[in-house]
Amino acid sequence: MASVHKFALGSIAALALSAVAAPALAQQGLDEPFQKPFREALAGKTVAYVPVAMNFDLTEGWYAGLKKELEPYGVKFVIRDPNWNTNAGAQAVTSLISEKPAVMVIHNPDVQTYAKLLQRAENEGIYVIQINMGSAYRSSAFVGANWIEIGERQTEGVVKACQGKSNKIAIIQGALSAAASAYTLKGVENVLAKHPEIKVVSSQAADWDAAKAKAITQTVLKQNPDLCGIVGFWDGMDIGTAAAIKEAGLTGKVFLATSGGGERKGACELVKNGSFDLDMSYDVPTQAAQMAGTIKWLLSSGVKAGSVKGSEYTTLIPITKENADSQMSCWNLSDLKK
């Protein structure tokens, strides 16, 4: 031990001595050769963002997160809001291709509509990052949730809660035209195939609409008061499902699993007050950070658009009573925007 000490002291003394002896060398910094090209690669570049619509937690969160990460490097943002109109979205993407931004961040409304356009964009040298909803064309990067996994894990939660109970469950789907809803349903089916004892008494689409979800759930609960679980496809819609369960006096008896972006008011607080039992969150700020990271990498690497293709599926956060209080489980849009 003593010798180690002595050695350490000795080396500190030697360091100090050399610092005094060679002041010129110490004052000169060392240039890191890669940061300048990195800054140059980002400065003045344009990132175009086309969500399916603004004004909801996911798309607002992604936008705020991207801006926070990239604007300090001089990246400019262009935003095109098709407001749930697929046609307007396709037009926006088409006109963006001629404007030649460096990167396009695309949130597909379905699998087909943008596919050809995105391929054209990459041929023109624009990096395309698809988020949360992929298209049939595989572009430089996909960042987003794995809907099949979401469906599977929600259903596993419900199946587990149903053990020793009636084994009757209901499914509240989103909109039939939305691929996210269809993928989630596939995940549900995957798990149900392994559990033949589970009986699906109702599987209806509520069109992402809380009022419709409530109406369906009320009717289903009246028909099957012994229902043990519900798989809902989006927490924004399942507020209605939860309201129906609460009115029927079945809170705690019917296990409600849902999914969403993990915004505090829409997720954690509703888990805390017992509305939801499980909310699979795809944590929007993390997704935004991953998107930003991918953009930084692509721009600084200088690879040809479309020559590399990869995916970053989001690691899901299952929000339950245990972690709903944690600061890390959920996020606030207002904080992200600061």
Next chain:
Amino acid sequence: MKRVRVSQQEIVFAVFAALFLTFSVFLNGFLSADNMLTLLQNVAVLGILGLAMAIVVIGRGIDLSLIAALAVPAGLVLQMVQNGHSLPASLLAAGLLAIAVGLVNGWLIAYAEVPPLFATLATGLFVAGLGQAALFQLDVVQWSDGMAGFERLGQGSILGIPTSIVMFAIACVVVFVLLRQTRWGAYIYAIGDNPFAARVTGIPSRPIIVLQYVLAALIGCFAGLVLAASVNSMPTRIFNSTLIYDVILVVVLGGIGLSGGRGGVVNVIIGTLLIGTMLNGMTILNIPYAGQNLIKGLVLLIAVVTDTLLNPRNEETAQQGDI
């Protein structure tokens, strides 16, 4: 020539009765008191909106901005409370906003003489856009602690009857009294029946038209508050849904002719019951969503065709107010 006179109202009632009987016999659990209450509860908001639309349609108009009047003021209440304003102040602001929407609609239609279809389409878009751009942070406005207690407007029950049904009943009584017991109501019928004759006889038709749209917007706002209370949030994106067609479906199906001057609260109730029975039965049968739309569209089509056959348009009625 002898003609069997069957009013649309009677046809629809017959269809409703037939559907109801079929479901009661063949569908297990349909005809329970609980399910009946659920059935009514699920269409209560639709029924309230039907009343608003009925007032306008009886006066030979149409209000496509009704869903915006439902979504935006109610959303404003939730947003303002979330931002720390008091509930009464927020409700007042919402009421004023609804009145403003009605006044603009009424002015455009009565004084600028813009056809109601276009005027209300435009104001609806404008109000929904205003909400999205300026009023709300997110499309779904969440319930906040300041709203505590207000959810009783749409949840729970009064004397065993779910509150939203009670709200529908109250709205029915108010609109019934207005249409049948007041002079204003009589004027609305007169204008709907023949606007020119109404004007010649000295009825203040322009102010009455404005009144119709203000009432519709206010009732729409009320429906929005009931809806928000019942689902503990206000999904303002409902404006983009097909709800407005359901409302027109209720009104036309109930037998309130689009050419105006006919029908009343009873027709709205019949239309609402038919839709409620259809939706409830189809949900119990677990019919897929696309199939439900198909059936709803088919029923509307039949109702509209029947309406045209039974209330044929002549030169007098086809001149103005047609949509």
